[in-house]
Amino acid sequence: MSSMRKSLAFLLPLAVFLAIAVFLFKGLWLDPREIPSPLIDKPAPDFRLESLEKPGRLVDRKDMLGKVWLLNAWASWCVACREEHPVLIEFARSATIPIIGLNYKDTRVDGMRWLAQFGNPYTTSAYDEAGRVGIDYGVYAVPETFLIDKQGVVRFKQIGPVTPELLREKILPLIQRLNA
Amino acid sequence: MIPEIGNFALMVATAVALVLGTLPIIGAARGNARWMALARPAARVLFLLVLVAASCLVSSFLHDDFSVRYVAINSTHALPVQYKLAAFWGGHEGSMLLWLVILSFWMFAVSIFSAHLPREMVARILGVMGLIALGFLLFIVLTSDPFDRLLPAVAEGNDLNPLLQDPGMVVHPPMLYMGYVGFSVAFAFAIAALLGGNLDATWARWSRPWTTVAWTFLTVGICMGSAWAYYTLGWGGWWFWDPVENASFMPWLAGTALMHSLAVTEKRSGFKVWTVLLAIFAFSLSLLGTFLVRSGVLTSVHAFASDPRRGVFILLFLATVIGGSLALFAWRAPKVGLGERFEIISRESMLLTNNVLFLGAAACVLLGTLYPLMLDSLGLGKISVGPPYFDTVFVPLMAPALFLMGIGPLARWRKANLPEIAARLKWAAAVSVICAVLVPLIEGRWSFLVSAGILLACWIFSTSLVNLWSRVRPAEGGQIGAKFAALPRGYLGMLTAHIGVAVFIVGVTLVKGYEVEKDVRMDVGDTTALGPYKAKFVGTSEGSGPNYQYLRGQFEILRGDKAVRTMYPEKRGFGSNQSEPMTDAAIAPSITGDLYISMGEPVSDTAWVVRVYYKPFIDWIWGGCLLMAVGGVLALSDRRYRLAQRRATDPELTATGAASPA
Numbered sequence: 001m002s003s004m005r006k007s008l009a010f011l012l013p014l015a016v017f018l019a020i021a022v023f024l025f026k027g028l029w030l031d032p033r034e035i036p037s038p039l040i041d042k043p044a045p046d047f048r049l050e051s052l053e054k055p056g057r058l059v060d061r062k063d064m065l066g067k068v069w070l071l072n073a074w075a076s077w078c079v080a081c082r083e084e085h086p087v088l089i090e091f092a093r094s095a096t097i098p099i100i101g102l103n104y105k106d107t108r109v110d111g112m113r114w115l116a117q118f119g120n121p122y123t124t125s126a127y128d129e130a131g132r133v134g135i136d137y138g139v140y141a142v143p144e145t146f147l148i149d150k151q152g153v154v155r156f157k158q159i160g161p162v163t164p165e166l167l168r169e170k171i172l173p174l175i176q177r178l179n180a
Numbered sequence: 181m182i183p184e185i186g187n188f189a190l191m192v193a194t195a196v197a198l199v200l201g202t203l204p205i206i207g208a209a210r211g212n213a214r215w216m217a218l219a220r221p222a223a224r225v226l227f228l229l230v231l232v233a234a235s236c237l238v239s240s241f242l243h244d245d246f247s248v249r250y251v252a253i254n255s256t257h258a259l260p261v262q263y264k265l266a267a268f269w270g271g272h273e274g275s276m277l278l279w280l281v282i283l284s285f286w287m288f289a290v291s292i293f294s295a296h297l298p299r300e301m302v303a304r305i306l307g308v309m310g311l312i313a314l315g316f317l318l319f320i321v322l323t324s325d326p327f328d329r330l331l332p333a334v335a336e337g338n339d340l341n342p343l344l345q346d347p348g349m350v351v352h353p354p355m356l357y358m359g360y361v362g363f364s365v366a367f368a369f370a371i372a373a374l375l376g377g378n379l380d381a382t383w384a385r386w387s388r389p390w391t392t393v394a395w396t397f398l399t400v401g402i403c404m405g406s407a408w409a410y411y412t413l414g415w416g417g418w419w420f421w422d423p424v425e426n427a428s429f430m431p432w433l434a435g436t437a438l439m440h441s442l443a444v445t446e447k448r449s450g451f452k453v454w455t456v457l458l459a460i461f462a463f464s465l466s467l468l469g470t471f472l473v474r475s476g477v478l479t480s481v482h483a484f485a486s487d488p489r490r491g492v493f494i495l496l497f498l499a500t501v502i503g504g505s506l507a508l509f510a511w512r513a514p515k516v517g518l519g520e521r522f523e524i525i526s527r528e529s530m531l532l533t534n535n536v537l538f539l540g541a542a543a544c545v546l547l548g549t550l551y552p553l554m555l556d557s558l559g560l561g562k563i564s565v566g567p568p569y570f571d572t573v574f575v576p577l578m579a580p581a582l583f584l585m586g587i588g589p590l591a592r593w594r595k596a597n598l599p600e601i602a603a604r605l606k607w608a609a610a611v612s613v614i615c616a617v618l619v620p621l622i623e624g625r626w627s628f629l630v631s632a633g634i635l636l637a638c639w640i641f642s643t644s645l646v647n648l649w650s651r652v653r654p655a656e657g658g659q660i661g662a663k664f665a666a667l668p669r670g671y672l673g674m675l676t677a678h679i680g681v682a683v684f685i686v687g688v689t690l691v692k693g694y695e696v697e698k699d700v701r702m703d704v705g706d707t708t709a710l711g712p713y714k715a716k717f718v719g720t721s722e723g724s725g726p727n728y729q730y731l732r733g734q735f736e737i738l739r740g741d742k743a744v745r746t747m748y749p750e751k752r753g754f755g756s757n758q759s760e761p762m763t764d765a766a767i768a769p770s771i772t773g774d775l776y777i778s779m780g781e782p783v784s785d786t787a788w789v790v791r792v793y794y795k796p797f798i799d800w801i802w803g804g805c806l807l808m809a810v811g812g813v814l815a816l817s818d819r820r821y822r823l824a825q826r827r828a829t830d831p832e833l834t835a836t837g838a839a840s841p842a
Contacts (some may be wrong), residue, residue: 007510010509017502020468020550023550023554025492030553171306
């Protein structure tokens with residue numbers, strides 16, 4: 001009996017290792033960088049802001065109901081946005097869905113100059129000077145991008161620049177599904 | 181053409197590794213001398229082939245052959261030549277090849293320095309290492325070929341990660357891998373002994389120097405990594421408990437326990453089960469570290485796990501090697517007898533406590549490293565485990581080990597006398613307590629942790645001196661100098677390494693207790709006070725290095741009103757990546773503390789956020805690590821190893837030099 005128990009003790013290291021191996025195996029399919037957003041599968045917060053390009057014209061989230069669309073928070077002072085910009089321009093050229101910009105904590109002059117310089121992929125940009133809407137959407141660093149479905153529900157969120165791979169492998173398939 | 185030669189060499193090496201991993205082991209089991217005799221030549225051929233492959237990759241880098249995908253990703257024409265060499269291990273494929281180069285180097289070394297071993301033992305050791313090499317070769321050839329072509333070739337490469345363009349990075353990874361992979365030798369010895377059923381003092385005597393070499397390299401490697409983080413990351417930190425650091429620290433903890441355990445097995449033929457288990461652990465943790473760093477489970481560089489193929493392969497390999505050896509352990513170890521008996525108060529029991537504490541510490545680091553992954557895979561949410569956890573569990577585990585470090589070397593084997601030890605150490609204890617009170621008083625700020633740290637550091641230092649004095653004092657005749665010269669190097673190595681630990685603790689304690697960290701907005705002309713100094717922002721200038729643009733700040737350092745030196749922290753922009761510049765801190769080192777200035781972000785045309793730090797005694801941290809490594813080198817130069825090499829087969833001679841480097 002005691003020798004039996006003793007032999008079991010020698011199996012302990014193996015058992016611990018096997019348990020660790022199971023976790024490591026599951027871990028291979030997880031993305032350590034993915035930060036879940038509390039907004040996923042929740043209705044996108046309402047907003048109604050002046051347009052960046054046409055002061056006085058309003059951009060309203062409710063106007064987008066019935067469409068699948070992207071909301072992209074950007075700013076002229078944001079370096080990573082500059083990196084992301086060509087990807088969005090390319091996307092806007094070929095895409096079937098509107099991209100609404102959220103010009104976050106910026107000035108009108110700087111924002112307009114930036115669009116003139118680098119091109120404008122946005123259907124329109126909402127001018128969020130105080131960053132209030134950004135807070136509602138939980139934006140803590142620009143750029144951030146939200147994919148919103150026909151019912152106004154957030155289906156996907158990207159923190160940091162949108163990359164061609166991300167568009168190809170996640171966003172486009174999701175758009176197809178949402179539009180189906 | 182050259183990359184194809186490299187690729188071909190790897191394929192031939194795979195076949196050689198297959199032969200090496202099977203025939204000699206089978207030969208040892210069946211007593212087939214010709215199959216066993218294959219081990220040495222096969223190991224040497226394998227080393228040669230891997231060396232050919234490595235040279236091909238080096239040559240591709242030096243010739244800027246951007247038709248090789250790996251070269252195109254990690255180099256440019258303008259990259260200085262030393263970084264073209266370092267770019268070898270700048271990415272995944274090359275790192276794996278470096279692993280293999282070092283593994284086969286160790287196999288080569290074993291094939292040379294094993295004249296005194298029985299042929300069955302040599303066949304098994306090299307066979308086991310051959311199997312490990314086979315796993316890595318298959319991994320490289322099937323999933324991570326560094327010679328993969330990029331056709332058509334690109335005109336210019338993508339450049340080496342600027343963080344890695346640093347002299348430290350040229351030497352740090354090979355050092356670290358020499359240590360990591362070096363534990364494969366002790367591992368192979370352990371597996372060979374389990375297979376052959378000859379787990380005894382001789383086995384421990386053979387594995388001991390190999391373990392010490394690997395441990396010494398690993399110590400230097402970790403030390404360099406920490407110094408690199410200090411001066412390149414711009415935050416002035418020297419250890420972050422991030423998964424990559426932990427991956428190298430866990431084998432170090434297990435390896436340290438292994439070294440001490442081997443001493444007991446060699447001298448008292450005790451702890452055999454412990455020692456063999458620790459040898460398996462040390463290498464398993466090295467492999468696990470490779471997996472954690474390379475598979476992307478903890479630090480993914482991919483946006484999502486789009487290619488878990490590599491991860492699955494390493495995990496299968498890991499499961500085979502670690503699972504297989506632990507299963508072998510569970511099967512064979514129960515038959516291993518116990519060593520000589522020992523009392524509760526004895527050097528053995530203290531070393532046993534040391535084993536348990538170090539293993540406990542390694543387990544805590546492992547838990548902290550894997551915990552986020554475990555929660556995530558159970559769907560319990562995302563968390564990250566940071567320094568608060570590690571500091572909280574690690575310090576209390578190490579404190580008793582450090583206390584025992586003072587007593588253990590003075591205690592007798594088998595049965596020690598507590599009152600006698602107490603009498604010998606009373607002065608050491610008194611001096612330590614006085615220092616523990618004095619140092620915070622002199623620094624002018626009381627802190628329990630500082631006091632405790634200084635107490636332990638002084639305790640280790642003064643008990644080491646007591647120990648040394650008891651060996652050289654002229655009381656029983658003989659000159660101090662002559663007695664000192666006659667001390668075995670193994671013993672001196674032990675003392676040096678222990679004093680290194682004391683020096684290390686002084687550094688950690690005083691930095692944690694008394695560092696000054698200021699993140700201030702400074703305009704040109706502004707001055708900020710810093711410990712005993714003042715720093716004045718003189719201005720900025722721009723220029724260019726070999727392959728980067730820099731913006732350089734100029735700071736005048738004043739002591740009183742006298743300028744003592746000028747410091748130049750830089751922001752460096754590499755290639756197309758000018759928008760996210762690297763921070764190159766300016767450091768004025770001295771034995772009592774570093775001044776550390778790094779440029780943060782510009783806030784206006786002339787004003788900057790500047791990080792000005794004063795780090796008292798921080799260089800003692802690395803100094804202590806280097807002393808530990810020097811201790812390792814001293815132990816390796818012990819007379820008995822040189823004798824063992826010369827008169828390999830005479831067991832009488834090899835036993836004479838046996839002192840007590842515990």
